[in-house]
Amino acid sequence: MENDELEVAPEQPDYKPFVILEEVYQTLLTNKHLARKPYTPPNHKMIYSFIPGTIRKVFVKEGDKVKKGDKLLILEAMKMNNELTTLVNGKVKKIYCKTGEMVTKSQLLVEIA
């Protein structure tokens, strides 16, 4: 074989800056990397559905005082009745769901002030 000239890529890929330990690298980013969810610290005052399902019962109403461990509602999913309790003391500020309602995953159900 003769020395084949290596073909130089005609167009430069869309490199992006990427920081690792203060060094800035030029590189491609993967779809999976771009699709990762940014981290948000848990906020126990906002109660979300951890699984899609149906609200079977709501134990509290807006304005009720609640303390840590109190039952808020029953979320039925995969034939299980899941009791959602509060992890903080406070007052029920707003209820975003009602009995019989189907909810998706990560839907806001109750807000505690």
Next chain:
Amino acid sequence: MSLRQKTTDLKKRMQGALQGGGEKAVEKQKATGKMTARERILAILDEGTFHEYDLFVEHAGKDFDMDKKYLPGDGVVTGTGNINGYPICIFAQDFTVAGGSLGYMHAKKITKIMDHAMKLKVPLIGINDSGGARIQEGVNSLAGYGEIFYRNTLASGVIPQISVILGPCAGGAVYSPALTDFVFVVDKISKMFITGPEVIKTVLGEDISMEDLGGARVHAEITGNAHFFSESESDCFEQIKKLVTFIPWNNSKKAEPFPSKHPKNKIFKIDDIFPTDSKKPYDVRKVIMAICDDSEFFEVQELFAANIVIGFARMDGQTVGFVANQPMVLAGVLDVDSSDKAARFIRFCDAFNIPLVTLVDLPGYLPGVDQEHAGVIRHGAKVLYAYSEATVPKITVILRKAYGGGYIAMCSNHLRADFVFAWPTAEIAVMGPEGAANIIFRSEILGSTNPEETRKKKIEEYKEKFANPYVAAAYGYVDAVVEPSKTREYIIHSLEIAAHKIEESPKKKHGIPPF
């Protein structure tokens, strides 16, 4: 009956069994762009080498009126043949017969050919195209899967096992491919999942198509379950044939050697493909192709965790496994996925006597909450485990960056690489110059009248002193600093020298890798 009559009778019986699920079912199979089970086997094997067994096996279902049904071959075709002259055991599920569903005798046929493969010590190819367990046969069908999984596990590391997903492969059925060494998928044809879209919809209320849930692309790009992706069945079969040439028949053999060939791409053109500035990207596959025989690199898991490149090539005619950080994608970092990908490949190579050549150019591990929470500690540990455990010849070439934990993990001297080479462009250090200077000279920088100026000066100072291969070379952690143009020669020589090495691992039942 005369012999002639008996022969005619045999032919008639064979014809009945060979028709599969009948014309209509075959037509339906073809309408979805799929080949039939026998066509697939014939397309993979060398012409005229396929010999089918257990053609007259009948199903064992008795309940639900199953005893009145005739299922030719019980929905699976098994036999032996050759690929490029190599002996192979093969089975293909026949979707035209009862949806390729797995019943007791169907599983018996598969386990029988698996036992053959183990006894003869030849590779096993399984073509999956099945609706899943045959519900009518109940627990016997579950037993069938269990028997297959058990054999997959025993055969692991003894004979190469290849799974080809050419249709649905759902529920428990997915675990046989998952236990094998290489999984091939074809766009729009392969579908793999534990629970399908319907169940997900009823139980969780989430809407997703089969393709988006477990299509070929998903497994090739996101989950990493698949190792080879192709656009058509015929492309897929070409990939299988090629793979077989790179791997040995079993763990007591070496892969067949090929005539040695010079690379087509000459390495002294390296300037064109390789920037010395360690922050600039390039395609490390071009470096591999500049080193290996005929510039032929057969990449594995090309689409998954592209920040590390793995695959087979030949050096002086002998198969080697390349593992290389890819600076072009995510700067070549080690993360959860790339660690998994590399570790599994290293263990395959080690099990099948394939020497490892590692090309190092990485900034370290990927920082981030998502990585830490996804277990980058235990996944990253797999790379350390796999390299340390491997006793095949291990050659490492440090091209540019080798920082911190990444340096150790990428088959360093400390994990018992047989030879570690470094290019003059290598930077073997505890971290990048900027990070290091900011820590070491923090008070000096902050206390100076012009911190920015001082910082730059200190970074340069650090770079000058430590961002090179000579500090590591001074301790003997690098065996030789070599010019890029000499790399191929050094690798070939060291592979030759290390070819007969005997490395004993401590006696144990088995280690406990951080799975």
